[in-house]
Amino acid sequence: MSRADELLEKINGLKNSHVKKLVDMRMEEFKQNGGKASREIFKELCFCILTANFNAERSIEIQKKIDDGFLTLPISQLTEELRKLGHRYPQTRARYIVEARRYADSLKDVISRFKDSSLLREWLTKNIKGIGFKEASHFLRNIGYNDLAIIDFHIINILSKYGLTDRPKTMTKKKYLEIESILRKIAKLSDISLAELDLFLWYLETGKVLK
Template sequence: MKSALLEEILNQYRLKCEEINSVINSFRDKLQDETEYSIICELAYAILAAGSSAVSAQRGECAIAKIYEKLHNMDEQEISAVLKAAGCRFYNVRGRYIAEALHKLRTFSLRDEIKRRLKNKEALRDFLVENFKGIGYKEASHFLRNIGVFGLAILDKHILNSMVELGVIDKVPERINKRSVYLELEKKFIMLAERLGLTVEQLDLLLWSRKNGRIMK
């Protein structure tokens, strides 16, 4: 592992720590939302963020939030039209995924299901991957982090490229969404965070901002 680069990253954290921790703190209370408004919006965000930019996903999330009161009565085409107007990529596919998720959530409370499974975060993530289209291991980890469930790695291209740069891994694997591959990479990322004395969430936002110049969820 490259010691000089690790020290540089720690120096960057010292400069950005206040903003990073402020963003992390903003995630903490979302599971307490009795209306599930925050949870549904964050699930939509995670679906929209896959293969897209954070800025585009946030535009889509804001559009979903604005029509939340009637969202559960909207069909796939209506949701896709909202996403298209917001400038989201793949709005038809993402609209279908969100509509199907909402249909499934008529039968149970996602907030209650998450709380029930909190003792085993990996199993909780597996549940999300198995039950919601458009949600892989990265997206499930992203969703859970954004509602205050911490300790899982969001292994997007920026994080994986940083791991290569730091000498943590030799190259970015081709099949990142295979469970065994994801868990092995996640273990290495968690060990890196521990070596630096940071939480998984702090290191994620730090490395992401290092590649993009912004601290965003």
Template sequence: MDSVTEIKEIWKAQKDVIDSRLKEFKKLWEEGSEEEIFAELAFCLLTPQSKATICWRAVENLRDSGVLWFGNVESITDYLKGVRFKYTKAQNIVRARNFFTINGKLKIRETLSQFSDPQDMRDFLVRNVRGMGYKEASHFLRNAGLGEDLAILDRHILKNLLRLGVIDEIPKGLTKRRYLEIEERMRVFSRTIGIPMAHLDLVLWYRQTGMVFK
């Protein structure tokens, strides 16, 4: 079975699960609380060079304890078991929480709603949230139901794009220009094989990890 056929087979088998997950993401933005949206933001700040499942477990514990909303850097760090660079990432969570807090209340939805284009939202996040590059900002927007046409270029996705011939090599670093270039190649590939971008990301993640996650 060639790689494209395999991708299509996975999509066919997992399409209902993927549709359900994407609906959950949209529901978060439409009906979720600001605190729930911030939990997703914190998760995406934790994921670089760390396992997504471990990061989400840490966020759940932070959320359930209330430390995510009120804790300082040190208390948040205590919850980041198994997360790499945990002190720096705890600092980034506190900075993001402060940035999005207006008159004592989290206002992520209101802040981002000033932009109609998810790519403009992404640029805003990259400029203003420390620890959030294009991958992390794309991840958050997709998980908040806003970035279905954005690429989340983590190591799993890049490895698969290489195997599929979408890219010629895995770049050592991703400048904005290189990120957008690979993202556009992924969009073209997505259209060519008839699998929507948001679905393709989760299909490739499934291919690498054996699960549809976040």
């Protein structure tokens, strides 16, 4: 059995375990997020801005505590809140969030104009500071898109462990799309979406199914 086949076997094992129910619950949660008002969707974007080079679980806790403050707090106060809550880059992330507020009321309309999720991802990376390919993919997955890959170090670790990619020194757009293509093939062979695959792979690496 090849290393790739081993990984497929592990994924299929998870599909037939209690983890499948956890993944299904998350997928339903993401779908519901996409139906919310623009300002609620904006708060999810803020969460994804926080996750760049920072811990996802801690970002979830910060999002819960700040909540509407993402929409209302002055930059100095938002910076202080992020600092108190232990974010690694409080000043920079506060600035990105405050600058992104110009889209808080129109974000849902902007999203609805795009029929192609890849083009929407490109728009996000070009128009929202602090949002790269990973963060844009994460945001779109969390509001119901299921055809983009969220490539972080957990995913790289798994693919590298099974000989499917090398660990890149820097994540260029070209490299991101190459790895996304590998993940797309794995998802197809596993008969699941890229969004579901991400959750299963995250579970393999961390033992958790987070958003």
